[in-house]
Amino acid sequence: MTPEPATKPSTSPSPNWKLWWENIQILVAALILALIVRAYVAEPRFIPSDSMIPTLRIGDRLVVEKLSYRFRNPELGEIIVFDPPPQLQDQGYSKDQAFIKRVIGRPGQTVEVKDGEVLVNNRSLEEPYIAQPPKYRMPPVQVPENSFFVMGDNRNNSNDSHVWGFLPKEYIVGRALFRFFPFNRIGGV
Numbered sequence: 001m002t003p004e005p006a007t008k009p010s011t012s013p014s015p016n017w018k019l020w021w022e023n024i025q026i027l028v029a030a031l032i033l034a035l036i037v038r039a040y041v042a043e044p045r046f047i048p049s050d051s052m053i054p055t056l057r058i059g060d061r062l063v064v065e066k067l068s069y070r071f072r073n074p075e076l077g078e079i080i081v082f083d084p085p086p087q088l089q090d091q092g093y094s095k096d097q098a099f100i101k102r103v104i105g106r107p108g109q110t111v112e113v114k115d116g117e118v119l120v121n122n123r124s125l126e127e128p129y130i131a132q133p134p135k136y137r138m139p140p141v142q143v144p145e146n147s148f149f150v151m152g153d154n155r156n157n158s159n160d161s162h163v164w165g166f167l168p169k170e171y172i173v174g175r176a177l178f179r180f181f182p183f184n185r186i187g188g189v
Helices: 015-040
Strands: 042-046 061-065 079-082 099-105 110-114 117-120 138-142 147-151 172-181
Touching: 015 042, 042 172, 079 147, 099 110, 099 117
Parallel strands: none
Antiparallel strands: 042 061, 061 172, 079 099, 079 172, 099 147, 110 117, 110 138
């Protein structure tokens, strides 16, 4: 009987290794893409307080869109997410602790609270979204350039511009665009 010739061991990677390598490459690319999207386009956020009741509730989860404010300023009535400005950091809030409020005053506008109403440039805002009218008075203040006046919809229980002052534009992260949880309240904000 003649012995069979010895086979050379294969130097090319096994098909299983190729499949693993392709999957690792896809996973790395997806992770990089997700990080880019989160950093520059949109990110999920969690509502930790009741300052935006009834519009947003504790535990709501939102998509925060980050692109539009690179090309335009926030509009009155938009709900924005922002990092604490220096005056909030001085109160002990960390730099990465996000806040969410509604834009009430833009640069150059005058904001005042009296007789249960918020006035912008001496005109009462129509605010069907608030929990209840404000029970406090705030003298007229003019919003400086590159800053905004923001308030929570739960006017009487909100740590907002009427307490700590104006929000500099550079602290704005983006605008609340869409609620994706809880499922029974999915929709635009």
